[in-house]
Amino acid sequence: MNNRTVEIGVGLFVALGIAALFMLAMQASNLSTMSGGDGYIITAGFENVGGLKERSAVTVSGVRVGRVESIDYDHTSFEAVVSLRIDAQHDSFPVDTSASIYTSGLLGEQYVALEPGGALENLVAGDRLQLTQSALVMEQVIGQFLYSTAAGKSEQ
Numbered sequence: 001m002n003n004r005t006v007e008i009g010v011g012l013f014v015a016l017g018i019a020a021l022f023m024l025a026m027q028a029s030n031l032s033t034m035s036g037g038d039g040y041i042i043t044a045g046f047e048n049v050g051g052l053k054e055r056s057a058v059t060v061s062g063v064r065v066g067r068v069e070s071i072d073y074d075h076t077s078f079e080a081v082v083s084l085r086i087d088a089q090h091d092s093f094p095v096d097t098s099a100s101i102y103t104s105g106l107l108g109e110q111y112v113a114l115e116p117g118g119a120l121e122n123l124v125a126g127d128r129l130q131l132t133q134s135a136l137v138m139e140q141v142i143g144q145f146l147y148s149t150a151a152g153k154s155e156q
Contacts, residue, residue, distance in 0.1 A: 038088045040125035041069055044099040045079040050110055050135030052101055057111040058084050065090040068112060084112060086123075094119035098131035110135060 049071060058066035066086040074081045086093070096117030103110050117131075 039066060039085045040088070040091070041083050041085050042123055042125070042127050042129060044082050044084065044112070044129040044132050045074065045077060046082060046099075046101060046132050046134045047079060048134040048137060049080045049082060050101060050103075050137060052082065052110045052112070052135065056109065058086065058114060059111055060090075060093075060114045060116065065114070082112065091122065093123045095121045095123055095127065096131065097123060097129060098133070099129045100133035101135040103136070 052068065052071065054068050054070060056068040057064045058068060066084055069083040069085040072081045072083070073079075082099075084099070093114065094117045096119040098115045098117065100113050100115070101110055102113050114129075123129075
């Protein structure tokens with residue numbers, strides 16, 4: 001009888017461990033917050049989205065207000081068009097709101113940060129953000145640094 005109790009306890013412990021690993025995997029892949037229908041979609045055009053992915057966070061002042069719905073390419077403007085699903089309770093962003101792509105931490109995942117403007121009119125579903133700042137590409141920054149350093153040495 002005592003041996004059977006230990007086996008049940010070990011079984012429950014293993015089941016709880018598997019459930020905890022499943023929850024951790026859902027959090028890491030952003031699949032746990034896939035709420036499809038509520039909210040509204042706005043778009044923004046970027047020259048370079050870097051490593052931005054669908055379901056990446058959309059934040060304002062560090063608070064998540066939505067998710068990246070999709071990333072497409074516009075053949076007429078030659079830009080990446082990012083569709084942002086903003087949660088329904090956040091419906092008062094001014095039309096002159098700007099969007100930037102940032103990286104959380106040094107090597108973290110990328111997200112879209114919105115910065116509200118001062119216009120009196122608010123964004124509605126289907127609007128396009130006019131003020132955007134593309135992702136910072138580390139290869140370009142390093143290349144510019146090396147080029148400026150080499151140019152500085154050649155002038156001496």
